[in-house]
Amino acid sequence: MPRRSKRTLNSQLCLGENYHSISRPPHLLSNCVFFLYPVSVLGARMASNVKVYTLEEVAKHNNKKTCWIIVSGKVYDVTPFLEDHPGGDEVLISSTERDATDEFEFVGHSDSAMEMMKKYYIGDFDKPAVPVKQNRNPPPQQNQSPGFTIKMLQYLVPLLILGLAFGLQYFGKRG
Numbered sequence: 001m002p003r004r005s006k007r008t009l010n011s012q013l014c015l016g017e018n019y020h021s022i023s024r025p026p027h028l029l030s031n032c033v034f035f036l037y038p039v040s041v042l043g044a045r046m047a048s049n050v051k052v053y054t055l056e057e058v059a060k061h062n063n064k065k066t067c068w069i070i071v072s073g074k075v076y077d078v079t080p081f082l083e084d085h086p087g088g089d090e091v092l093i094s095s096t097e098r099d100a101t102d103e104f105e106f107v108g109h110s111d112s113a114m115e116m117m118k119k120y121y122i123g124d125f126d127k128p129a130v131p132v133k134q135n136r137n138p139p140p141q142q143n144q145s146p147g148f149t150i151k152m153l154q155y156l157v158p159l160l161i162l163g164l165a166f167g168l169q170y171f172g173k174r175g
């Protein structure tokens with residue numbers, strides 16, 4: 001059997017390149033993710049030929065003649081559905097010019113309503129493609145745990161007793 005060199009073995013085990021990338025500082029990796037994510041989202045959108053609408057474009061369609069709504073990042077032209085919507089046309093018109101996802105979900109639409117929606121889908125809503133960075137600093141704690149109070153008392157009670165003892169001694173001597 002031919003002897004394989006250590007280098008060949010490393011590359012065969014896919015350790016050669018990955019080893020170096022793993023040892024890079026984590027902020028470099030996360031920078032790459034924040035750069036690659038929007039690029040891949042844009043690429044996917046361009047490749048799939050889906051029309052992407054801005055809020056400004058969607059907001060122009062806010063009446064009975066032309067009514068577009070945004071639900072879960074997708075844009076729907078519900079103009080032909082206005083008269084047939086079981087919830088009425090007014091509720092659809094008043095859901096224009098903004099993201100209507102919350103209202104749509106609050107109603108608790110049935111599966112058949114979701115299926116119906118597909119007919120009116122015309123494109124995606126242009127939300128900012130860059131993912132929001134998560135706040136890594138946790139907010140200051142509002143409620144202190146009971147453990148914290150007990151620890152504080154452990155220090156405070158002996159101090160109070162000491163203070164009391166000194167006070168009594170001082171006033172006792174004066175008396």
Ligand code: HEM
Pocket residue numbers: 069076078085086087088091092095100103104107108109110111112113114116117120
């Ligand atoms: C393409 C979008 C939509 C479709 C296809 C759709 C479809 C439907 C359907 C089929 C129903 C009958 C109940 C059910 O099967 O769930 C319904 C009811 C209703 N929808 Fe929509 N809907 C859409 C968007 C909206 C939006 C944006 C609102 C905003 C609040 C809304 C509000 C309502 C209300 C209030 C009812 C009546 C619920 C009830 O009486 O119990 N819908 N919709």
